[in-house]
Amino acid sequence: MDAPGWVIPNSWANSVTDRSPARSSTRISRRCGSAIALKTSARERGRHGGRPKVVDDDMADHARALRTQGVTVPQIARELVIPSGKNKGEHPSITTVYRLLAEAEAFDDTDE
Structure with missing residues (x-):
């Protein structure tokens, strides 16, 4: 049999297979979440994103x-x-x- 005309680099093949545990742990943490994150949003905790205003x-x-x-x-x-x-x-x-x-x-x- 002939080999296919393209080859998957070993580093790419490993990154695809290593990604699944990271995805599952991210899904679990998103589902469970921390108690603070579930109760209040960032804005409610006083966190405002973006650059502060120079002009009042x-x-x-x-x-x-x-x-x-x-x-x-x-x-x-x-x-x-x-x-x-x-x-x-x-x-x-x-x-x-x-x-x-x-x-x-x-x-x-x-x-x-």
Whole structure:
């Protein structure tokens, strides 16, 4: 008999056979779950995913007020100060201020 025209690499064949115990243990842990995971979700435990916001509502209101007075965006960025987090005490980027003002403008357009 002739051998087939293709050969399965040994490492691939082993990974396929070794995967079944991992899958079954994952299924068991998902079925049983921990007591905490079954009772509450991450959000209910105070865990919020994603990157923290740089701009709070007070800062956004102040930026909008300055913009209506005719202050340029770079000047607004220099005046604002990040209140908390890793960059506390620094100024937001000009891009952040533009994004903030654009979101506010889009929100105002949907209100009308």
